[in-house]
Amino acid sequence: MTKADLILGLTAITGWLTVLFQYLTNRRESAKSRSEAVRKEEQAEPFFKWRGGSTVPAPAINRVILNCEFTNEGGAVTDLEIKVCGDNHATITRKDHIGEHEPGKVEFSIVGANVLPDVIFEISYTTRLNKRSKQGFFWPANGEPQRVSIHRVRRDAPEK
16 A cells, blocks of 8 residues: 555545534534424413303203313413313403413303213314414313323214
8 A cells, every 4th residue: 555545545534534424513513403492482382271150951942051261371471262062162362462470261051961961172273383273171060171192082072
């Protein structure tokens, strides 16, 4: 092996190591950027903290009216919509915008019931990152709403 071959070989190895180092550096920066984006996305999501609710039975019209107040303990959201299964009706108060630590209220009119039923519903919204998202909830007859997997809501609560 001559000096020229040795120098050429060392140059090739140095070039390859430089490319590898740049690749690893870019990959680390990309992972850091992705995790930062995920963190920002999570912070933009609302967190519905449920407070007391009430039930108003209306046996004369075979209907129960439920309502529950909440506070958004997460990121501000806009364009709120609520869906519930069956022929039941649901409304959410403060549809346009609910900021951090601001209150809201959901109300359900459950047809064909004279006693408090379990309710499965879904709230969709737009985050400050302009991402449309949704959360599913199960409100047991003797409890307060709990967040559930959105797949369960889709299976049990088809869209109207």
